[in-house]
Amino acid sequence: MKAYGVTNSNLDSMIEFDKQMETPQGRDILVKILGVSINPVDIATRKKVQETKEPKILGYDGYGIVEALGPEASKFDVGEKVFFAGDYTRDGSYQEYEIIDERIVARAPKETSVEKSVAMPLVTLTASELLYEKLHINPAMDNRDKTILIINGAGGVGSIAIQLAHLAGLKVIATASTDEKVKWVKDLGADLVVNHHQDLIKQVHDLGIENVDYIIGLSDNDPHWQEIVELIKPLGIFATITNLRESQVADLKQKSVDFAWEWMFTKAKFKLAAMSTQGEYLEKLADGLDKGTIDSTVTKVFHGFNLDNLKRATKLVEAGHMMGKVVVKA
Amino acid sequence: MKAYGVTNSNLDSMIEFDKQMETPQGRDILVKILGVSINPVDIATRKKVQETKEPKILGYDGYGIVEALGPEASKFDVGEKVFFAGDYTRDGSYQEYEIIDERIVARAPKETSVEKSVAMPLVTLTASELLYEKLHINPAMDNRDKTILIINGAGGVGSIAIQLAHLAGLKVIATASTDEKVKWVKDLGADLVVNHHQDLIKQVHDLGIENVDYIIGLSDNDPHWQEIVELIKPLGIFATITNLRESQVADLKQKSVDFAWEWMFTKAKFKLAAMSTQGEYLEKLADGLDKGTIDSTVTKVFHGFNLDNLKRATKLVEAGHMMGKVVVKA
Structure with a gap:
């Protein structure tokens, strides 16, 4: 063969x-x-x-x-x-x-x-494990009071994570960097969109949101690390499929935030x-x-x-x- | 006053x-x-x-x-x-x-x-949040198939974490370094004891246990990091109240293991x-x-x-x- x-x-x-x-x-x-x-x-x-x-x-x-x-x-x-x-x-x-x-x-x-x-399949399993197993979101519960920030929303995993988070009832903030991608993530169910090439903290605060319950990192995390540390709620969860190199998880300690790895394999x-x-x-x-x-x-x-x-x-x-x-x- | x-x-x-x-x-x-x-x-x-x-x-x-x-x-x-x-x-x-x-x-x-x-109070709140909120252990469930390793079992938080984990029905492995401390942690409910001044991997394997579901780090984590990475089960959780300096959380990725911070305050x-x-x-x-x-x-x-x-x-x-x-x- x-x-x-x-x-x-x-x-x-x-x-x-x-x-x-x-x-x-x-x-x-x-x-x-x-x-x-x-x-x-x-x-x-x-x-x-x-x-x-x-x-x-x-x-x-x-x-x-x-x-x-x-x-x-x-x-x-x-x-x-x-x-x-x-x-x-x-x-x-x-x-x-x-x-x-x-x-x-x-x-x-x-x-x-x-x-x-x-x-x-691969992107859906990754997004499902991220949401249901790593962030402990129960899609059968009322999740309207929960907010998730999905960094790199227009990518493969982001595009399905937005849909699953939306179906579970969360308020979904996705990041996207071009007009075409902004439209794409909105069509998939993102409630709000911010640009990951600009200051995420300022943009999220300008939306009237101080902190988010969950953040999913779907691109290189180091460039966004200080934004993640600032934006995540105390007792929140950050879950990622990519990497953490220079940045220190110790930055999450004061807020008692969990750092969760997802690897579908x-x-x-x-x-x-x-x-x-x-x-x-x-x-x-x-x-x-x-x-x-x-x-x-x-x-x-x-x-x-x-x-x-x-x-x-x-x-x-x-x-x-x-x-x-x-x-x-x- | x-x-x-x-x-x-x-x-x-x-x-x-x-x-x-x-x-x-x-x-x-x-x-x-x-x-x-x-x-x-x-x-x-x-x-x-x-x-x-x-x-x-x-x-x-x-x-x-x-x-x-x-x-x-x-x-x-x-x-x-x-x-x-x-x-x-x-x-x-x-x-x-x-x-x-x-x-x-x-x-x-x-x-x-x-x-x-x-x-x-302080040690009990820390241990309770570690077990129930960070490791997601439900003490009302049957936890007999779960094993926890508590590094520095004889310390303040360890001494109550052993008791709470034992009450929740888990198999508890505590670390202790002197005969007096071994007796102390056993009296508190530890099922098994290993010495954190010796090779933890070998000692745990010698007990017939390949991996553990949960590890709690209650002393400097860096000296034990490779042991933690090796001993934790895939999809397991490592929770700590202390630090992580030179060691890299990336070592936990292949096993999709969560790293959770607990700070009582x-x-x-x-x-x-x-x-x-x-x-x-x-x-x-x-x-x-x-x-x-x-x-x-x-x-x-x-x-x-x-x-x-x-x-x-x-x-x-x-x-x-x-x-x-x-x-x-x-």
């Missing part, structure tokens, strides 16, 4: 090669891939690849048809359409057939296209029982996409699942100016 | 001086002090005092009799005995009469001595509605002390609320070898 992999940290090293088909074991299933989406983590992972003869298969978001079941797999039938966000410790979705644990997989939406569906990497929650989040996502309560954030689709399109799609994401998600479809 | 204050960072600068009595305003009450206890925060705060003519009145834990009520105070009657852990932004308990917001005060235990009672400093939870925690403490479900950890009492005893008690705590709490009683 065909697979696409890199042999070093350069995109140029991506090649098509022939890979031996495997037979699924345990709770694994074999999925024929019909579409993938490109995430920043694909690029960050490639940049860490050491020169190797065995090509590293990137790609996490996947959509496809179940082709075979491991002896303990019971969640799906052969022929069903599924989608998933993958497992960082295994070969990714840039291949014709992928082996994946059924617990982190869900049935694909019934009424929603491949491209709209496959754009969403933790559950599968450590084979935690909690990995099944990812299948459950994806079931809710499929339902939300079909019902129209959640909008897919796909903005660019390449038709044809091949080396050339994977490279072109990656270049587009790597340039860093994309709003929404980029998909490659069979 | 008599008050005791320091005019610089040295204990020698502590003097007795005459302070004007104040009339309580709003929800404040005036309390005649019958006993105080010495906490490490008293010493840390004194060390930051800049040369000043107006003596800084330290001391947070207090026990006394309500002498007067502010116009909006309704929780207590004049003549009732109360105890509290204080407010960092106001004059402390090293004075004959103290003004304090009634919301962070509770009725003193009925059957328990002044010295046993006043040893407990946050609620009162920022005048949060949540400050009333401190009065509620202290009511439960009073009840627990009277019923014998919670043991006071007082180990040394100075009789006579005067300058000499405050200095002697402080020296004892400052030497850093105390197990349990030191109290000065009228």
Whole structure:
């Protein structure tokens, strides 16, 4: 079967090669891939690849048809359409057939296209874990008295985090830096928008808001650190998927603020029982996409699942100016 | 009235001086002090005092009799005995009469001595907020499948955190460094004890425990950082009251572990509605002390609320070898 992999940290090293088909074991299933989406983590992972003869298969978001079941797999039938966000410790979705644990997989939406569906798993799992597990927001409760600031609202995770926070009833402040992105985040449900290239403290205060209950950091945190420390409410929570380098968490102590890391791949990497929650989040996502309560954030689709399109799609994401998600479809 | 204050960072600068009595305003009450206890925060705060003519009145834990009520105070009657852990932004308990917001005060235990009672508020509030708010432990749930590691179990906060974690049903691993302290933490409810002067990872693994759900850091965290990073479970929580200097929170990212700060004074400093939870925690403490479900950890009492005893008690705590709490009683 065909697979696409890199042999070093350069995109140029991506090649098509022939890979031996495997037979699924345990709770694994074999999925024929019909579409993938490109995430920043694909690029960050490639940049860490050491020169190797065995090509590293990137790609996490996947959509496809179940082709075979491991002896303990019971969640799906052969022929069903599924989608998933993958497992960082295994070969990714840039291949014709992928082996994946059924617990982190869900049935694909019934009424929603491949491209709209496959754009969403990784960003939705990340946003769901951020909101429900890290910020401890219960979407079934009345959250109207809570305010969240989402730094980099127009990015992949931001675009779904805005929707989920809005659905949970919070007041959502998103950051966005161009008129086009301001419109985008408002359409997704942001109540208020501020520009992360200008003083966030002044802008939030000018909105009549002194402090926010929650902040999500979806871009480099160091440049915004003093703003985060100032704007977060005492006993609030700051959660992030990116980094903290020069800045000191000690700055959060007087306010007894929590600093929470979210990495979507933790559950599968450590084979935690909690990995099944990812299948459950994806079931809710499929339902939300079909019902129209959640909008897919796909903005660019390449038709044809091949080396050339994977490279072109990656270049587009790597340039860093994309709003929404980029998909490659069979 | 008599008050005791320091005019610089040295204990020698502590003097007795005459302070004007104040009339309580709003929800404040005036309390005649019958006993105080010495906490490490008293010493840390004194060390930051800049040369000043107006003596800084330290001391947070207090026990006394309500002498007067502010116009909006309704929780207590004049003549009732109360105890509290204080407010960092106001004059402390090293004075004959103290003004304090009634919301962070509770009725003193009925059957328990002044010295046993006043040893407990600050450490109990800190431990309660650590366990129930930062680690999100619900003591009414079945927590038998959860394990907590308490670094520096024999100290003030550790000695009550062990008791509260044990009462909540968790498996408690405490660290202690001498035979006397090992016995102390076991008597308080520690299931297992390890020595923080030796390799914590090896000792915990030798107990047949791979990872722990929660870690509480109650001593300098940097020397134990790699042990904390290794021993904490993926999706676990590390909560601390001390510091993090050279060490990087980024080390917790792969496991999606939360880093949570606890500072007991946050609620009162920022005048949060949540400050009333401190009065509620202290009511439960009073009840627990009277019923014998919670043991006071007082180990040394100075009789006579005067300058000499405050200095002697402080020296004892400052030497850093105390197990349990030191109290000065009228």
